[in-house]
Amino acid sequence: MTTTPLDTDGFVAALRAQSRRYHDQHPFHVRMNAGQLSRRQIQGWVANRFYYQQNIPRKDAAILSNCPDVGVRRRWVRRILDHDGTADREGGIDAWLRLAEAVELTRAEVCDERHLVPGVRFAVDAYVTFARTRPWVEAVASSLTELFAPDLMAERLAAFERCYPWIDRDGLRYFRTRLVRAPRDAEHALQVVTEHCRSADEQERAVAALSFKCEVLWSILDAIDQAFPD
Numbered sequence: 256m257t258t259t260p261l262d263t264d265g266f267v268a269a270l271r272a273q274s275r276r277y278h279d280q281h282p283f284h285v286r287m288n289a290g291q292l293s294r295r296q297i298q299g300w301v302a303n304r305f306y307y308q309q310n311i312p313r314k315d316a317a318i319l320s321n322c323p324d325v326g327v328r329r330r331w332v333r334r335i336l337d338h339d340g341t342a343d344r345e346g347g348i349d350a351w352l353r354l355a356e357a358v359e360l361t362r363a364e365v366c367d368e369r370h371l372v373p374g375v376r377f378a379v380d381a382y383v384t385f386a387r388t389r390p391w392v393e394a395v396a397s398s399l400t401e402l403f404a405p406d407l408m409a410e411r412l413a414a415f416e417r418c419y420p421w422i423d424r425d426g427l428r429y430f431r432t433r434l435v436r437a438p439r440d441a442e443h444a445l446q447v448v449t450e451h452c453r454s455a456d457e458q459e460r461a462v463a464a465l466s467f468k469c470e471v472l473w474s475i476l477d478a479i480d481q482a483f484p485d
């Protein structure tokens with residue numbers, strides 16, 4: 256028996272329903288946005304999240320390498336430049352290093368991975384491996400957590416400004432930039448996924464990919480939470 260596919264609205268609703276598993280609800284983020292984290296915990300989060308930021312372009316390059324559609328590739332390649340930067344435009348990786356300096360870490364101690372905990376490495380590597388080994392549309396679907404990111408980014412920006420006065424405001428530029436880029440990128444990814452996932456099976460696999468990504472993000476925070484308890 257074949258299952259009937261959802262119409263586009265139903266499919267988008269099924270994808271959006273994964274927001275209940277998004278890492279905005281993780282206890283570490285809840286405490287972050289309530290101003291309850293110590294300097295050491297904020298520093299631990301920034302240093303560990305750098306590994307995620309660094310690997311996003313490699314994940315996107317894996318999607319490009321698996322994608323036969325020139326139009327999608329032409330649009331997707333912008334994500335790599337957004338993170339890596341160009342000769343005349345700073346990228347997200349450098350912006351994250353400015354955030355690191357704003358929370359009083361040195362670039363060297365972030366780049367040499369001395370604060371990186373095993374669980375974060377495992378989770379991030381799993382995301383890159385997923386993009387390398389799964390069909391490219393599933394990898395695109397896994398990026399759709401960015402549908403849920405802007406609200407969290409806005410809350411985080413406000414919380415950092417209100418609750419952590421010791422953090423240099425200039426270092427928060429990364430989040431301001433993502434507030435614009437995340438919705439733009441998510442909209443494109445959603446368009447690709449709704450166009451390519453027509454059968455019930457394809458739709459289910461897209462939802463499963465997004466669920467997997469929610470688990471990646473959740474695992475990253477579990478590992479950080481455990482390594483920096485106070």
Ligand SMILES: O=C(O)c1cc(C(=O)O)c2c(n1)C(=O)C(=O)c1cc(C(=O)O)[nH]c1-2
Nearest residue numbers: 311347397398399400401403404407433472
């Ligand atoms: O700080 C966050 O909560 C957060 C979440 C996400 C996300 O939801 O995947 C990304 C980012 N930040 C981010 O900065 C980023 O560049 C990014 C790229 C991607 C992706 O899957 O391609 N997600 C995210």
